[in-house]
Amino acid sequence: MAATGNSVLTAELRLDVQEFYFRYAECLDGGRLQQWPEFFLDSCVYRVTMRRSLRRGPDEDLTFMNSKTAMLDRIVAIGRSEDYEPHAQRHYVSNFRVQAASDEELRVQANFQVLRTFPERRTEFFVSGYYSDRIALMDGRLNFREKLCVLDSDVPPDSLVYPI
Amino acid sequence: MAATGNSVLTAELRLDVQEFYFRYAECLDGGRLQQWPEFFLDSCVYRVTMRRSLRRGPDEDLTFMNSKTAMLDRIVAIGRSEDYEPHAQRHYVSNFRVQAASDEELRVQANFQVLRTFPERRTEFFVSGYYSDRIALMDGRLNFREKLCVLDSDVPPDSLVYPI
Amino acid sequence: MAATGNSVLTAELRLDVQEFYFRYAECLDGGRLQQWPEFFLDSCVYRVTMRRSLRRGPDEDLTFMNSKTAMLDRIVAIGRSEDYEPHAQRHYVSNFRVQAASDEELRVQANFQVLRTFPERRTEFFVSGYYSDRIALMDGRLNFREKLCVLDSDVPPDSLVYPI
Numbered sequence: 001m002a003a004t005g006n007s008v009l010t011a012e013l014r015l016d017v018q019e020f021y022f023r024y025a026e027c028l029d030g031g032r033l034q035q036w037p038e039f040f041l042d043s044c045v046y047r048v049t050m051r052r053s054l055r056r057g058p059d060e061d062l063t064f065m066n067s068k069t070a071m072l073d074r075i076v077a078i079g080r081s082e083d084y085e086p087h088a089q090r091h092y093v094s095n096f097r098v099q100a101a102s103d104e105e106l107r108v109q110a111n112f113q114v115l116r117t118f119p120e121r122r123t124e125f126f127v128s129g130y131y132s133d134r135i136a137l138m139d140g141r142l143n144f145r146e147k148l149c150v151l152d153s154d155v156p157p158d159s160l161v162y163p164i
Numbered sequence: 165m166a167a168t169g170n171s172v173l174t175a176e177l178r179l180d181v182q183e184f185y186f187r188y189a190e191c192l193d194g195g196r197l198q199q200w201p202e203f204f205l206d207s208c209v210y211r212v213t214m215r216r217s218l219r220r221g222p223d224e225d226l227t228f229m230n231s232k233t234a235m236l237d238r239i240v241a242i243g244r245s246e247d248y249e250p251h252a253q254r255h256y257v258s259n260f261r262v263q264a265a266s267d268e269e270l271r272v273q274a275n276f277q278v279l280r281t282f283p284e285r286r287t288e289f290f291v292s293g294y295y296s297d298r299i300a301l302m303d304g305r306l307n308f309r310e311k312l313c314v315l316d317s318d319v320p321p322d323s324l325v326y327p328i
Numbered sequence: 329m330a331a332t333g334n335s336v337l338t339a340e341l342r343l344d345v346q347e348f349y350f351r352y353a354e355c356l357d358g359g360r361l362q363q364w365p366e367f368f369l370d371s372c373v374y375r376v377t378m379r380r381s382l383r384r385g386p387d388e389d390l391t392f393m394n395s396k397t398a399m400l401d402r403i404v405a406i407g408r409s410e411d412y413e414p415h416a417q418r419h420y421v422s423n424f425r426v427q428a429a430s431d432e433e434l435r436v437q438a439n440f441q442v443l444r445t446f447p448e449r450r451t452e453f454f455v456s457g458y459y460s461d462r463i464a465l466m467d468g469r470l471n472f473r474e475k476l477c478v479l480d481s482d483v484p485p486d487s488l489v490y491p492i
Binding site for chain 3: 011051052096129130152153
């Protein structure tokens with residue numbers, strides 16, 4: 001296997017990509033949902049799908065949003081919802097693969113595992129899968145242009161209230 | 165989100181920070197408890213707390229030690245204890261966030277997940293959470309000045325014999 | 329603890345090592361088993377053992393292969409087997425430790441955790457442990473010379489059809 005030999009991909013940028021995902025996860029795990037859309041471009045796509053549904057396209061997605069406005073609406077809805085029990089998430093993001101890199105965009109895949117903890121209960125496994133994302137590079141800043149979360153299991157999770 | 169632009173934080177140092185945590189975990193997972201205090205300054209703090217207890221301060225900690233001597237005493241006590249069943253830990257440390265960096269100190273957070281395995285049994289989930297640490301930088305060496313382990317669950321683990 | 333001070337180990341190479349493992353895991357998790365042997369030298373060793381069996385040597389291994397040809401044979405056998413139920417793996421590789429580095433070879437350890445998902449079922453924990461590997465460096469390319477997978481549990485997994 002050849003080592004990565006892309007001139008755009010300096011060690012600094014490779015680490016910045018990792019940190020970008022870690023900041024994203026920190027935002028969600030810390031419950032700061034209002035800041036979640038800030039990781040995306042104004043014009044963006046956020047999808048959650050299951051491995052098996054992937055080839056059937058967006059119609060089969062568990063979640064599909066195609067603007068920052070839709071994401072903000074979702075956040076407000078979560079705050080108002082009485083249908084779910086508040087809990088904390090813990091993301092583990094690893095196995096980063098930069099699949100393509102230009103001066104303006106990176107295509108990145110990474111594995112995720114999310115644990116969750118309800119009050120007064122033990123921590124439990126929630127979902128696992130991989131991200132397959134397009135990240136815009138602009139003036140040294142990273143933003144998701146497209147974020148696709150592919151869950152490993154074909155059994156839909158009991159709830160997808162919080163973003164993954 | 166802006167990429168990290170701190171001149172102290174070279175790619176090498178960012179990787180050294182990750183490796184420092186990986187060496188710490190290697191020490192614990194390999195059962196070399198006698199070497200655990202070596203990752204700390206002589207004057208140091210080691211705490212384990214639960215998410216909910218965090219805001220109540222050190223009095224609510226599950227574990228609180230404020231010197232290397234106390235840590236060494238603990239290690240000796242573990243060796244003598246008959247109250248626990250020996251087992252192996254496996255740490256997964258990821259999602260590193262350098263929250264502040266000067267020439268002398270780094271403030272670092274990272275997620276951890278610890279699995280454990282008792283003899284003749286299958287591996288099981290033990291605890292998850294995040295570290296919130298102060299790391300002293302001296303002559304290219306890293307040492308914990310303060311290590312705070314925040315567990316995700318409010319249900320205390322059945323045992324906290326080994327360090328996290 | 330001293331930070332790594334090895335001149336061979338540039339930030340780029342340290343990240344390349346991580347990426348090498350992530351590509352290896354991507355190959356397995358994507359079900360592209362035919363490409364698995366490409367991560368190894370022609371003359372190589374691949375072993376899976378349990379922590380307790382480690383000191384007893386290769387005779388106690390769960391899996392032992394000492395050539396790329398043996399690995400290719402195994403892949404063909406998997407394709408023909410009716411003894412197992414197809415499923416997907418998801419690797420989480422972290423806690424990288426470069427234990428020795430020369431111009432020609434790296435000795436690397438890393439922790440792994442493998443989840444697996446059978447069709448129509450929820451994702452479950454499969455195995456955890458650590459890799460203890462020798463990686464050949466040639467013309468900027470990385471290849472396993474020796475890959476040793478040490479499982480944490482002494483209870484053998486119900487199946488080791490797929491490579492770890």
